Amino acid sequence: MQFTSLSFLLFAALTVLVYYTVGKRVQWWILLGASYVFYFFAGAEYLVFILYTTVVTYVTARLMQSRVDAEDAFVAANRDTMEKSERKAYRAAQKKKRLGILSVGLLLGFGLLAVLKYTAFVLAGVNSLLGFFDAGRLSIPTLLLPLGISFYTFQSMGYLVDVYRKSVRAEQNFFKLALFVSYFPQLIQGPISRFGSLSEQLTARHGFDGLSFRAGLCRVAWGFFKKMVVADTAMIAVKELTARTDEFTGVYVLALILLYSAQIYGDFTGGIDITIGLSEMLGIRLAENFDRPFSSKSTKEYWRRWHMTMGTWFTDYVFYPLSVSNSMQKLSKWSRKHLGEKIGKRLPVYFATIATWFLTGLWHGAGWNFIVWGLLNCLVILVSQELQPLYTRFHQKFPRLVASRGWSAWQMTRTFLLMGLIRSLDCYRDVPKTFRLWGTMLTTFNWGSFFGGGWLSFGFDVWDWAVLLCGVAVICIADRCGRDEPVRQKLARRPVLMCAALCALVIVILLFGAYGIGYDASQFIYNQF
Amino acid sequence: MEQLLAILKNLHPDVDFDAEEDLIGEGILDSLDIVTLITEINSEFDVAIPAEEVVPENFSSAAAIFALIERLDEE
Numbered sequence: 001m002q003f004t005s006l007s008f009l010l011f012a013a014l015t016v017l018v019y020y021t022v023g024k025r026v027q028w029w030i031l032l033g034a035s036y037v038f039y040f041f042a043g044a045e046y047l048v049f050i051l052y053t054t055v056v057t058y059v060t061a062r063l064m065q066s067r068v069d070a071e072d073a074f075v076a077a078n079r080d081t082m083e084k085s086e087r088k089a090y091r092a093a094q095k096k097k098r099l100g101i102l103s104v105g106l107l108l109g110f111g112l113l114a115v116l117k118y119t120a121f122v123l124a125g126v127n128s129l130l131g132f133f134d135a136g137r138l139s140i141p142t143l144l145l146p147l148g149i150s151f152y153t154f155q156s157m158g159y160l161v162d163v164y165r166k167s168v169r170a171e172q173n174f175f176k177l178a179l180f181v182s183y184f185p186q187l188i189q190g191p192i193s194r195f196g197s198l199s200e201q202l203t204a205r206h207g208f209d210g211l212s213f214r215a216g217l218c219r220v221a222w223g224f225f226k227k228m229v230v231a232d233t234a235m236i237a238v239k240e241l242t243a244r245t246d247e248f249t250g251v252y253v254l255a256l257i258l259l260y261s262a263q264i265y266g267d268f269t270g271g272i273d274i275t276i277g278l279s280e281m282l283g284i285r286l287a288e289n290f291d292r293p294f295s296s297k298s299t300k301e302y303w304r305r306w307h308m309t310m311g312t313w314f315t316d317y318v319f320y321p322l323s324v325s326n327s328m329q330k331l332s333k334w335s336r337k338h339l340g341e342k343i344g345k346r347l348p349v350y351f352a353t354i355a356t357w358f359l360t361g362l363w364h365g366a367g368w369n370f371i372v373w374g375l376l377n378c379l380v381i382l383v384s385q386e387l388q389p390l391y392t393r394f395h396q397k398f399p400r401l402v403a404s405r406g407w408s409a410w411q412m413t414r415t416f417l418l419m420g421l422i423r424s425l426d427c428y429r430d431v432p433k434t435f436r437l438w439g440t441m442l443t444t445f446n447w448g449s450f451f452g453g454g455w456l457s458f459g460f461d462v463w464d465w466a467v468l469l470c471g472v473a474v475i476c477i478a479d480r481c482g483r484d485e486p487v488r489q490k491l492a493r494r495p496v497l498m499c500a501a502l503c504a505l506v507i508v509i510l511l512f513g514a515y516g517i518g519y520d521a522s523q524f525i526y527n528q529f
Numbered sequence: 530m531e532q533l534l535a536i537l538k539n540l541h542p543d544v545d546f547d548a549e550e551d552l553i554g555e556g557i558l559d560s561l562d563i564v565t566l567i568t569e570i571n572s573e574f575d576v577a578i579p580a581e582e583v584v585p586e587n588f589s590s591a592a593a594i595f596a597l598i599e600r601l602d603e604e
Contacts, residue, residue: 165580166581167581300561301556304556315560316583320564324564324578324579325580326577332568332571333572336572345565348564348568349561349564349565385561392543
């Protein structure tokens, strides 16, 4: 059941209707039922995997919580008799035991994801090695990859770490936890929510709030527009440009970078708009996942504003634990002593950054293109970190230039193109081929052929260009107008204007959206992550 | 406190750390800065800051960071 299908619209409408007509006490049961029905229609065979993750998460969290409760009770009962050092040692020992339970839970949770997602990739790598030594081949099994498994696994494992850290208490009710893991609007492409901010909302009683409902409805329609008019139109050209790479070199690679940027932005932010909008209609506020990322002035800033919930997940659960770990701090002390102050200070940061980006790449997909994508992002971040003193000197020397609008525009364009270039690894899916095609941008000067008719040679006619460019312009204008307050909030306060805007949006989607007979309904790009 | 301010000043010479109250929200300290800071604190104060303490409230100002160091040292 695709988000952009008629069946999903009917399903969502029915869910919202039942949600607000049944008693408030059972609203969360409606959400749980709807989530499992949704997942059943996505693939009945997927249910066993999400149930497995839910059971592992529930049992692990409950075990850790019972340890925490016993620890707190023991310390409270013996507060007067225990020395401070004894209490500290006792707590440290308990934390170690809790870590053991957490490790088993993480192993079981991530283990399933690893087996299903990475077995074929690892075995293909082993086969390449065996082929090198002429030692036969291993057969590669075809494994099922349940929809949204990366998202719900990460969300669940984040919750386990939070219970371990005592940031949240473990949920006692199995079905409430099952809803946190499976909540259907965010099940297949995030955002990756935190237990502390989502769980209570899911099980709270929600009265109908007209303003919130209307704002949510506007956001859903806006998401449909982004996905069906912008992303799916751009997809036609992206498919063609990546299928005929012998022909489409030089300036066509730049065209692909721009078109794929429009596609992935419309696709991912559109999907998230539908998710957050639908949740808003249900009275549930999800974490934002994007903050106008294409106006970022640096790679670091871009990654603070693109897929934010994934970024903060990796920062909180991988980057910080790794970089502040005892072993990393010991390494820092050692390297300060032997390699000097400057390098010693940087080593933990650099190790943790490389590991985090390697895992971020791997999370996006089991392929070298994703790993190289992650490491290239890491390289850009670390190089710009190293060049920071140079930038500072430049800024001090040319303060008026740096403060100008032109300089800001240059920074944004540079970041946008650099991120787009690296992102094209996701389109070509072949690292050497991608590098070769990047090279042709410098060696093949085919701008003349492109503007002499080539721009209409990759499945795109004048009409498609017009629809895409107008769609992108509308998104830019809406972003601009919504800087202080989102446009949908403004519209929600004026119901007549809102109805007019919704009707206009529906007409635009029906007229210009990519759908209907002969249209191969494209999945959201992030569905299979 | 002076020692901490010197470390912070070394990270961002242009920032007035005595006055800043929202180092995270305003994007002055990013994740790379925080890890560098934690490494420095570990080295200068001999205090290890665990990952669960790396939350915005503990790094929002020089005073908050210093309070964290004192608390962890006390514990």
